[in-house]
Amino acid sequence: MGRTFNRTLVEVVEGDITKIEVDAIVNAANSKLRGGGGVDGAIHRAGGPSILDECKKHDGCPTGESIATTAGDLPARYVIHTVGPVWYGGDRAEADMLASCYFSSLARAVDRGCKSVSFPSISTGVYRYPFDDASRVALSSIRDFCARDTSIERILLVAYGAKDAGRYSEILEEFE
Numbered sequence: 001m002g003r004t005f006n007r008t009l010v011e012v013v014e015g016d017i018t019k020i021e022v023d024a025i026v027n028a029a030n031s032k033l034r035g036g037g038g039v040d041g042a043i044h045r046a047g048g049p050s051i052l053d054e055c056k057k058h059d060g061c062p063t064g065e066s067i068a069t070t071a072g073d074l075p076a077r078y079v080i081h082t083v084g085p086v087w088y089g090g091d092r093a094e095a096d097m098l099a100s101c102y103f104s105s106l107a108r109a110v111d112r113g114c115k116s117v118s119f120p121s122i123s124t125g126v127y128r129y130p131f132d133d134a135s136r137v138a139l140s141s142i143r144d145f146c147a148r149d150t151s152i153e154r155i156l157l158v159a160y161g162a163k164d165a166g167r168y169s170e171i172l173e174e175f176e
């Protein structure tokens with residue numbers, strides 16, 4: 001499933017984000033930037049120790065912000081680590097912080113001259129953000145970004161499993 005936001009192609013794909021070749025892979029990291037479970041663990045395992053070595057140069061990362069490192073052995077030039085919000089029910093600015101993750105990561109990708117970026121579904125694993133709500137926040141933030149900046153050609157929304165991929169595609173169809 002794909003759609004064009006302004007001049008950027010936005011596609012939902014199913015699979016393991018560590019296997020997909022792009023200029024920048026976004027990681028759903030935690031604020032300590034020292035690795036973890038879920039997609040964070042998969043990225044550090046597949047990319048090797050150089051990613052953690054570079055993360056250690058940073059004193060963590062606040063929620064909603066992002067930092068870029070080498071992608072190590074991954075098929076990408078950079079990993080952009082962003083820290084999603086933990087879901088507490090929706091009254092603690094979770095949507096604003098999640099939108100900011102997408103916006104900040106794309107801005108960092110542009111700074112580094114990237115043309116293609118892949119995102120996991122930030123915060124929808126251990127951080128418990130409801131998947132459909134998170135997908136809508138992700139897509140509106142990406143659409144806002146693409147309205148202002150046309151330098152990224154392709155954005156891949158990587159869903160882990162057929163069920164998530166199906167939902168994400170349906171939600172993408174709701175967007176114009």
Ligand code: ADP
Nearest residue numbers: 016017028038039042121123124125126127160
């Ligand atoms: P968070 O702490 O931000 O919730 P998680 O890693 O627990 O981060 O989950 C975020 C999303 O990443 C979930 O939807 C999960 O299914 C997905 N995910 C886990 N492993 C991978 C992977 N290898 N590739 C793509 N997505 C993944």
